[in-house]
Amino acid sequence: DTGVSQDPRHKITKRGQNVTFRCDPISEHNRLYWYRQTLGQGPEFLTYFQNEAQLEKSRLLSDRFSAERPKGSFSTLEIQRTEQGDSAMYLCASSLPYMNNEQFFGPGTRLTVL
Amino acid sequence: AQKITQTQPGMFVQEKEAVTLDCTYDTSDPSYGLFWYKQPSSGEMIFLIYQGSYDQQNATEGRYSLNFQKARKSANLVISASQLGDSAMYFCAMRENTGNQFYFGTGTSLTVIP
Numbered sequence: 199d200t201g202v203s204q205d206p207r208h209k210i211t212k213r214g215q216n217v218t219f220r221c222d223p224i225s226e227h228n229r230l231y232w233y234r235q236t237l238g239q240g241p242e243f244l245t246y247f248q249n250e251a252q253l254e255k256s257r258l259l260s261d262r263f264s265a266e267r268p269k270g271s272f273s274t275l276e277i278q279r280t281e282q283g284d285s286a287m288y289l290c291a292s293s294l295p296y297m298n299n300e301q302f303f304g305p306g307t308r309l310t311v312l
Numbered sequence: 313a314q315k316i317t318q319t320q321p322g323m324f325v326q327e328k329e330a331v332t333l334d335c336t337y338d339t340s341d342p343s344y345g346l347f348w349y350k351q352p353s354s355g356e357m358i359f360l361i362y363q364g365s366y367d368q369q370n371a372t373e374g375r376y377s378l379n380f381q382k383a384r385k386s387a388n389l390v391i392s393a394s395q396l397g398d399s400a401m402y403f404c405a406m407r408e409n410t411g412n413q414f415y416f417g418t419g420t421s422l423t424v425i426p
Contacts, residue, residue, distance in 0.1 A: 231414065240316075240403050240416030241357070254412045287355065297345045297409055298364055303357035 202304035204290050210310045211280055218276045219307045223292030230273050231301060232265055233289040241289055247273060248295070280311045314338065316404050318417035325394045326425050332379070333389040333420045335404030343409035346387040348378065351401040351419070360402075363387055394424045 203222045211217050223230050228249050233241035244263065246254040249270035262280075267273040277284055287308050291301035317336045325331035337346065348360040363371045363378045371378040379388040391398055404417045 240419050243413045246412045298362055300347055300359040300362060301414060305356055
């Protein structure tokens with residue numbers, strides 16, 4: 199296993215378009231997280247899955263954002279009707295479920311909304 | 313209130329010297345974990361070190377050690393014998409036993425001077 203992968207690495211879109219990102223976690227990790235990171239800031243939590251169940255979603259996440267993890271393996275994050283404020287790095291991370299288990303991060307998808 | 317506070321936006325250290333990066337946290341959960349991550353300019357998040365709230369000893373991993381002062385709610389990262397490759401953003405993070413999120417600080421930018 200080569201780690202967490204994300205696709206695409208870069209996405210440029212026009213305002214109002216929908217975009218979808220994919221994350222493939224480390225295979226034995228049942229926890230999967232999505233974060234957003236803007237320049238000069240730390241990762242901001244968006245949502246969390248344990249297996250296929252979405253257990254937590256940030257109150258900061260608007261209804262335009264939706265995430266799925268249909269078979270408890272890969273996950274997708276969709277942003278509908280993109281806005282310029284959505285421009286950011288979107289990070290995916292996975293981990294085992296125990297307190298001392300660190301998160302392993304993917305390389306991120308950089309979204310630019312024109 | 314911020315869960316994780318990193319008060320040093322930027323730090324400079326001479327090569328081969330030691331440097332301490334500050335982190336304070338806020339939680340009422342008696343069980344929690346503290347993590348430090350490194351983010352080079354390439355963007356990937358790299359796990360460095362973990363400290364559990366019930367751990368009696370400060371964590372160490374090679375040149376990294378964590379100065380854990382539970383009563384003060386601080387978890388400072390100490391990097392010994394700094395190397396040029398240590399230049400990066402450093403993020404402190406916390407995971408509470410009662411929740412699923414990882415909370416990240418705003419980061420400290422470390423520059424190692426030759």
